[in-house]
Amino acid sequence: xxxxxxxxxxxxxxxxxxxxxxxxxxxxxxxxxxxxxxxxxxxxxxxxxxxxxxxxxxxxxxxxxxxxxxxxxxxxxxxxxxxxxxxxxxxxxxxxxxxxxxxxxxxxxxxxxxxxxxxxxxxxxxxxxxxxxxxxxxxxxxxxxxxxxxxxxxxxxxxxxxxxxxxxxxxxxxxxxxxxxxxxxxxxxxxxxxxxxxxxxxxxxxxxxxxxxxxxxxxxxxxxxxxxxxxxxxxxxxxxxxxxxxxxxxxxxxxxxxxxxxxxxxxxxxxxxxxxxxxxxx
Amino acid sequence: xxxxxxxxxxxxxxxxxxxxxxxxxxxxxxxxxxxxxxxxxxxxxxxxxxxxxxxxxxxxxxxxxxxxxxxxxxxxxxxxxxxxxxxxxxxxxxxxxxxxxxxxxxxxxxxxxxxxxxxxxxxxxxxxxxxxxxxxxxxxxxxxxxxxxxxxxxxxxxxxxxxxxxxxxxxxxxxxxxxxxxxxxxxxxxxxxxxxxxxxxxxxxxxxxxxxxxxxxxxxxxxxxxxxxxxxxxxxxxxxxxxxxxxxxxxxxxxxxxxxxxxxxxxxxxxxxxxxxxxxxxxxxxxxxxxxxxxxxxxxxxxxxxxxxxxx
Numbered sequence: 347x348x349x350x351x352x353x354x355x356x357x358x359x360x361x362x363x364x365x366x367x368x369x370x371x372x373x374x375x376x377x378x379x380x381x382x383x384x385x386x387x388x389x390x391x392x393x394x395x396x397x398x399x400x401x402x403x404x405x406x407x408x409x410x411x412x413x414x415x416x417x418x419x420x421x422x423x424x425x426x427x428x429x430x431x432x433x434x435x436x437x438x439x440x441x442x443x444x445x446x447x448x449x450x451x452x453x454x455x456x457x458x459x460x461x462x463x464x465x466x467x468x469x470x471x472x473x474x475x476x477x478x479x480x481x482x483x484x485x486x487x488x489x490x491x492x493x494x495x496x497x498x499x500x501x502x503x504x505x506x507x508x509x510x511x512x513x514x515x516x517x518x519x520x521x522x523x524x525x526x527x528x529x530x531x532x533x534x535x536x537x538x539x540x541x542x543x544x545x546x547x548x549x550x551x552x553x554x555x556x557x558x559x560x561x562x563x564x565x566x567x568x569x570x571x572x573x574x575x576x577x578x579x580x581x582x583x584x585x586x587x588x589x590x591x592x593x594x595x596x597x598x599x600x601x602x603x604x605x606x607x608x609x610x611x612x613x614x615x616x617x618x619x620x621x622x623x624x625x626x627x628x
Numbered sequence: 629x630x631x632x633x634x635x636x637x638x639x640x641x642x643x644x645x646x647x648x649x650x651x652x653x654x655x656x657x658x659x660x661x662x663x664x665x666x667x668x669x670x671x672x673x674x675x676x677x678x679x680x681x682x683x684x685x686x687x688x689x690x691x692x693x694x695x696x697x698x699x700x701x702x703x704x705x706x707x708x709x710x711x712x713x714x715x716x717x718x719x720x721x722x723x724x725x726x727x728x729x730x731x732x733x734x735x736x737x738x739x740x741x742x743x744x745x746x747x748x749x750x751x752x753x754x755x756x757x758x759x760x761x762x763x764x765x766x767x768x769x770x771x772x773x774x775x776x777x778x779x780x781x782x783x784x785x786x787x788x789x790x791x792x793x794x795x796x797x798x799x800x801x802x803x804x805x806x807x808x809x810x811x812x813x814x815x816x817x818x819x820x821x822x823x824x825x826x827x828x829x830x831x832x833x834x835x836x837x838x839x840x841x842x843x844x845x846x847x848x849x850x851x852x853x854x855x856x857x858x859x860x861x862x863x864x865x866x867x868x869x870x871x872x873x874x875x876x877x878x879x880x881x882x883x884x885x886x887x888x889x890x891x892x893x894x895x896x897x898x899x900x901x902x903x904x905x906x907x908x909x910x911x912x913x914x915x916x917x918x919x920x921x922x923x924x925x926x927x928x929x930x931x932x933x934x935x936x937x938x939x940x
């Protein structure tokens with residue numbers, strides 16, 4: 347079995363480092379990276395606009411806006427978007443442009459190559475997400491009801507953590523699609539923005555087959571009531587119950603999705619034939 | 629006998645299209661020409677040897693092992709692909725630098741090796757320019773350089789002469805001959821017979837996915853020496869030219885067109901000699917003359933129709 351001809355651990359680490367650094371140099375000079383960086387900081391404008399232009403007494407507080415932007419924009423929308431558009435730079439571009447042929451004719455471990463690409467994507471995307479969420483947090487502080495204190499920072503870090511979990515899960519699926527299919531972005535958009543949204547309309551049935559379900563389960567309970575010490579413990583437990591999945595189980599599920607996704611990516615890289623000839627014809 | 633590549637009843641098909649059909653060969657070290665017209669199955673054969681494709685049937689062994697996903701074998705082969713694919717915005721140096729790292733040449737050793745191979749293909753003066761600014765010939769040289777990076781035992785060059793200027797072609801011919809003399813195995817794929825003749829006298833003839841012949845070029849030359857050649861002569865007076873050529877007994881048929889004469893000859897060298905004499909004489913002007921079927925396609929068709937048994 348040729349698959350059993352594996353490399354030494356030391357060589358795999360060297361391959362991983364090369365793949366990681368290579369992917370980093372490619373990603374950071376792509377227009378797509380700049381575009382995603384701009385998109386990630388765009389939500390910051392919302393609390394600033396509200397602070398400057400909203401005169402109504404019923405305007406939402408800084409905490410409410412921060413929670414909504416973190417959950418709806420950053421975690422539900424930007425994490426799958428980053429997974430598709432940043433995650434696929436390192437892997438899919440090489441396949442589409444057929445430069446992968448140079449790589450496939452090198453003695454580089456496919457596992458190390460995929461992992462190097464994945465870690466590079468994870469670091470770049472996490473930095474963008476972190477930057478966006480922190481700036482949004484700081485902008486929301488202007489609006490009040492959220493402060494630069496331990497409670498607020500804990501909330502901020504929780505959302506960053508959930509965002510990174512999202513990047514892991516969505517990223518692994520994107521990588522798998524990139525290695526297994528010829529149109530990963532189209533399929534990814536259908537999965538992440540079609541299937542996930544529809545499935546979550548009916549909670550408790552098919553939503554178990556979405557990443558969003560598990561990310562929602564790790565959201566801070568009653569996030570908009572973080573400064574209300576009485577309400578949080580009581581209703582928070584109830585809120586956890588209605589999600590059916592606790593945070594620990596959600597984290598384990600995302601970890602499994604990530605491992606399976608990456609395993610399948612390596613498998614498809616080994617199994618598929620990525621180049622096609624002009625074949626003989628009559 | 630040091631067998632470098634061995635195939636047994638090797639076949640590869642893509643859906644209903646058979647790209648390679650029942651190929652059994654044994655290749656030893658040295659330079660081997662892989663000769664065949666476009667679409668014959670040369671690239672498929674190379675990609676099977678590189679492990680990029682799985683055989684649909686049969687077996688291929690490189691240095692005694694199956695090549696697919698086999699790092700020991702991959703580290704001993706180099707490949708210059710036919711297709712022109714690059715990351716356009718990076719420089720030639722950077723492109724090779726990363727490939728050197730993937731080949732295990734890290735740090736200064738990698739950079740040194742990159743500069744060495746760039747020197748070999750005479751690209752040092754432009755090595756820091758983006759690949760997008762390179763000419764076709766320069767891109768071809770970068771492709772050859774990346775194949776040499778890790779000093780492979782077996783080198784696959786798929787149509788390496790495409791786009792090269794005469795000086796670069798000469799350099800590459802010499803490089804291939806040198807590598808062959810050093811004991812390396814070089815599989816030199818081409819659809820042009822005289823290109824292959826420059827580097828080796830041993831060829832594998834592939835046509836329609838099948839190996840038609842495997843042996844010395846002179847044997848193939850013997851096979852095709854009776855192949856009638858078509859020569860097209862452009863002139864204002866085709867009939868006068870024919871009269872002058874009527875002494876050539878090798879001419880079998882003649883076709884007249886407006887300002888054009890097409891002749892079929894059994895001995896093109898002799899007929900070209902006659903035409904040259906007419907040109908030098910200058911009594912009847914000839915604007916141009918060329919061999920219309922010098923390409924391998926016509927040679928192969930001739931071979932198929934005359935020498936290859938039915939059913940092959």
